[in-house]
Amino acid sequence: MSCNCHALLKGRLVRAFVVSAAILILLQITLVLVKTGPTASERDPLADALVIFQELGHRTPLLRHNFTQRLLCWIPSRPSSVRTKARHVWATWASRCDKTVFISAEPSDEVPTVVLPLPEGRDHLTIKSMAAFSYLYDHHLHEFDWFLKADDDTYVVIENLRLLLSRHSSSQAHVFGYHIDHETLKQGYLSGGAGYVLSREALRVMVEEGVRKDRCRRDGGSEDVEIGRCLETAGVKLDDSHDMFGRKRFHPFDLFSYLTNKDDFSQQSESKHFLVSHQQEPVSRAACPSVVPSRTCIQPT
Numbered sequence: 001m002s003c004n005c006h007a008l009l010k011g012r013l014v015r016a017f018v019v020s021a022a023i024l025i026l027l028q029i030t031l032v033l034v035k036t037g038p039t040a041s042e043r044d045p046l047a048d049a050l051v052i053f054q055e056l057g058h059r060t061p062l063l064r065h066n067f068t069q070r071l072l073c074w075i076p077s078r079p080s081s082v083r084t085k086a087r088h089v090w091a092t093w094a095s096r097c098d099k100t101v102f103i104s105a106e107p108s109d110e111v112p113t114v115v116l117p118l119p120e121g122r123d124h125l126t127i128k129s130m131a132a133f134s135y136l137y138d139h140h141l142h143e144f145d146w147f148l149k150a151d152d153d154t155y156v157v158i159e160n161l162r163l164l165l166s167r168h169s170s171s172q173a174h175v176f177g178y179h180i181d182h183e184t185l186k187q188g189y190l191s192g193g194a195g196y197v198l199s200r201e202a203l204r205v206m207v208e209e210g211v212r213k214d215r216c217r218r219d220g221g222s223e224d225v226e227i228g229r230c231l232e233t234a235g236v237k238l239d240d241s242h243d244m245f246g247r248k249r250f251h252p253f254d255l256f257s258y259l260t261n262k263d264d265f266s267q268q269s270e271s272k273h274f275l276v277s278h279q280q281e282p283v284s285r286a287a288c289p290s291v292v293p294s295r296t297c298i299q300p301t
Contacts, residue, residue: 067162069145073097076128077152078120079106085152086111096158103132125223137207145170150195174199176241178250187238189228194252202236210234
């Protein structure tokens with residue numbers, strides 16, 4: 001009987017402690033949320049979440065990490081999508097890169113734009129990417145360690161991306177993204193919609209050994225396939241972007257598709273801890289036979 005009473009008392013004390021701790025945490029969160037600052041509509045929800053964790057003292061390795069490598073983010077855009085897409089990207093995740101440039105055919109007062117007088121449209125994404133990487137090589141190669149390409153309908157958790165990149169040296173050729181097999185490419189290519197990131201050395205080799213030697217396609221074709229072909233031609237190998245549990249970090253579909261299993265390739269092993277999320281409609285199985293779901297995202301591990 002005494003043993004049962006002791007166990008019962010111990011259980012009640014544990015439950016009381018858990019409830020008390022939960023109440024204290026809720027009170028602290030409330031204090032954080034009522035602090036003065038931008039209105040909810042002006043804030044980035046992810047940034048708010050990070051602030052809450054900091055205020056509560058739960059300083060995870062992600063928040064404690066001293067990121068010393070510099071990240072440049074470049075985003076292909078066009079005049080017609082500045083107000084509907086680009087300015088919202090700039091107001092949220094893109095402002096957390098060390099430098100962000102939107103590549104467009106016309107200047108903009110709403111986002112930091114680099115004007116490259118090139119034809120617009122999906123049929124000319126290849127020439128825009130080739131020209132953008134050449135521009136970055138000419139103007140920023142030695143200023144930054146990593147170069148992220150992401151569309152203006154993609155969301156990137158920059159802090160998680162930095163954590164992934166911090167484990168690698170930009171003086172070596174590294175390329176991370178969502179891998180897709182291709183019948184004409186030995187190492188396949190990386191999904192353009194999911195975004196991909198090149199180290200300084202990978203950018204240097206691709207431009208010097210590929211683009212500048214006219215060994216890469218200038219325009220036409222599928223942009224991500226042609227970038228993959230250019231990297232392979234230049235001798236740059238694609239890295240494994242999976243996390244320690246074998247889950248993908250970059251995801252080519254929109255977040256809703258993963259949460260509702262609307263895409264054709266959903267698997268339980270897919271990571272739902274996104275680094276990046278893209279708004280592209282899921283491709284069909286026939287169009288992309290080797291793809292399993294995920295649009296750009298990165299999970300801290």
